[in-house]
Amino acid sequence: MTLRLWNSLDKKLVDLDPVIPGEVRMYNCGPTVYSDPHIGNFRSFLMGDLLRRVIDQRGFKTTHVVNITDVGHLTTDDVADASGEDKLEKEAREQGIDPFEIARKYEEVFHTNARQLNFRLAHEYPRATDHIPEMIEMIEKLIERGHAYEVEGVGVYFRVHSFEKYGCLSGNTLENLESGSRIAVDDRKESPHDFALWKIDEKHLMQWDSPWGRGFPGWHIECSAMSYKYLGGTFDIHTGGEDNVFPHHECEIAQSVGAGVGEFARIWMHARHLLVDGRKMAKSEGTFFTIKDLIERGFQGYEIRYSLISNHYRQPMNFTLEGLEGEAKAVSRLRVLREKLETVADEDFGRDQELLESLDSTRQAFDACIDDDLNLSGALGVLHERTRLLGRELPRGVAAGDALEFLRHCDEILGVLFVEEVVAEDTLSGEQQSWIDQREAARENREWDLADSLRDQLKEAGILVEDGPDGPTWTRIR
Ligand SMILES: [Zn+2]
Structure with missing residues (x-):
């Protein structure tokens, strides 16, 4: 090809x-x-x-x-x-x-x-x-x-x-x-x-x-x-x-x-151009997003990546936050499958020749889309259809290692399944930000024990929270 x-x-x-x-x-x-x-x-x-x-x-x-x-x-x-x-x-x-x-x-x-x-x-x-x-x-x-x-x-x-x-x-x-x-x-x-x-x-x-x-x-x-x-x-x-x-x-x-x-x-x-809510990106209209903005809203880097690559690059893309939420769910289904496969991959169930052959033909269909001017939306369609089947086959634990190999092959291009969250020095992950917000709420409600345990939880994650006159500030301690 x-x-x-x-x-x-x-x-x-x-x-x-x-x-x-x-x-x-x-x-x-x-x-x-x-x-x-x-x-x-x-x-x-x-x-x-x-x-x-x-x-x-x-x-x-x-x-x-x-x-x-x-x-x-x-x-x-x-x-x-x-x-x-x-x-x-x-x-x-x-x-x-x-x-x-x-x-x-x-x-x-x-x-x-x-x-x-x-x-x-x-x-x-x-x-x-x-x-x-x-x-x-x-x-x-x-x-x-x-x-x-x-x-x-x-x-x-x-x-x-x-x-x-x-x-x-x-x-x-x-x-x-x-x-x-x-x-x-x-x-x-x-x-x-x-x-x-x-x-x-x-x-x-x-x-x-x-x-x-x-x-x-x-x-x-x-x-x-x-x-x-x-x-x-x-x-x-x-x-x-x-x-x-x-x-x-x-x-x-x-x-x-x-x-x-x-x-x-x-x-x-x-x-091609990217539009937000059908319009040109403009700070004055709230349709302007940086990567940092989306990460602060709690999205993972791989979810944003998935969203931005899921349309054909030669088609204009209309970005919406609702769309991103849907795409985050789609990529999370794939990641859950990956995790399930990993837990059974070491067990020896023997190899299922039929599954192997069908995976091979799916891989070829995936590659054919990619080779056709980077048709990512087509390739993702092929992948999702196949993984729905894999999810059903999984209880039999059949050839999980081969299925994982197949996912790895696809992910060499996609880059969203076998990657963990990367947190920037000056950015909190969505989860960490939510702990800070929950702690603020707890303090307002005078739930001191809860507030303290959230502070410990943050410290454990390498984030030191201090309370000042303008609310809490945080620093990364490692
Ligand atoms: Zn240039």
């Missing part, structure tokens, strides 16, 4: 046929580390993780790179609109903290969330700010080849008219852009659609020397420079969210191909 993937570049399903036989090199556009990532960001990161797991399971050698954007990503994505502010810079000014501190803090949050959602570790997590020389080198190549030009005192721009294939990914060709736009012409640029590779800005809190003056790099050049460094000029798969298609990925193609380093990514994959 071959893994088939929808290539957003060619707009068709293609077989994964790696540039180097037996080896897959993949780049996932990672987080911009200026705030807690939301569940929409994680839906797209999870598509990268699923792909990684499938590629591993199919026996390829993998090189998996997830970048950390810690400079240059502006609050407005529009290349023609120069009013955008660096997201990190903005956050740093508002919080009155050094932007590097913001970057490291939210990079840590990203890694914590990724652990909670049981991500397989990528091989590299390059930071943009650690790769300024590589970006400068690529910009120099682009200038040399006529694809970029310097505007003195302003910076360096990519000359979009020099790149014939501009628009090949997004459909935003220059012809289409020019007919549809009424944007103010910036006379320092040759075309309003030229985008910045380097911005001279001596007031920017993060700045570096460059041949064109002190300043900072554009967001798009980082991914071209870092993917080249870690994966070479031609590699297999590049992923991101659908909001990355334009301008970010379109500009990456122009830069990497323009710099003459290779063909760039052969397959492009994009996860």
Whole structure:
């Protein structure tokens, strides 16, 4: 069987046929580390993780790179609109903290969330700010080849008219852009659609020397420079969210191909938007959730993971808390079955040939769904149907070890059955939070014994509770 993937570049399903036989090199556009990532960001990161797991399971050698954007990503994505502010810079000014501190803090949050959602570790997590020389080198190549030009005192721009294939990914060709736009012409640029590779800005809190003056790099050049460094000029798969298609990925193609380093990514994959309660996520409407928010509501990381992977990545997903509760129940049924199987797995009941064969055909059906452009909803359908039967067969204790093997195989992709709860340093599990709440209620009702026993219970779990004028505070003691 071959893994088939929808290539957003060619707009068709293609077989994964790696540039180097037996080896897959993949780049996932990672987080911009200026705030807690939301569940929409994680839906797209999870598509990268699923792909990684499938590629591993199919026996390829993998090189998996997830970048950390810690400079240059502006609050407005529009290349023609120069009013955008660096997201990190903005956050740093508002919080009155050094932007590097913001970057490291939210990079840590990203890694914590990724652990909670049981991500397989990528091989590299390059930071943009650690790769300024590589970006400068690529910009120099682009200038040399006529694809970029310097505007003195302003910076360096990519000359979009020099790149014939501009628009090949997004459909935003220059012809289409020019007919549809009424944007103010910036006379320092040759075309309003030229985008910045380097911005001279001596007031920017993060700045570096460059041949064109002190300043900072554009967001798009980082991914071209870092993917080249870690994966070479031609590699297999590049992923991101659908909001990355334009301008970010379109500009990456122009830069990497323009710099003459290779063909760039052969397959492009994009996860569709996530809506909450049928609407765009918005803090003002209460439809904005981070991973931390959901964990504080008592959900486990593997439940959130299950929810976010259970829809096909190319379908828009509508997230609701009720939906998540249902999905948590579905994954819990599978985990209960796993536990039951584990308790009888060591007993020798002999092997049931019929069961073995039927498990094998179910495994093939599961794999076929996965190989069909990561059809997770189909694969989960196959799994649930089979496990209902397994639940009935279980009392006979027949071939529990084989059934467990089957679940393990599926879970190499799903990552939700054989994983325990991961608790972040600064987050309580739902259960621990409920103990604190119960203790507060007990104190209000003057049930001191109950309150004390809950305090001991928390201490046992490594949480020290102290009562202050604003209510209880907690610290982790181990
Ligand atoms: Zn990127």
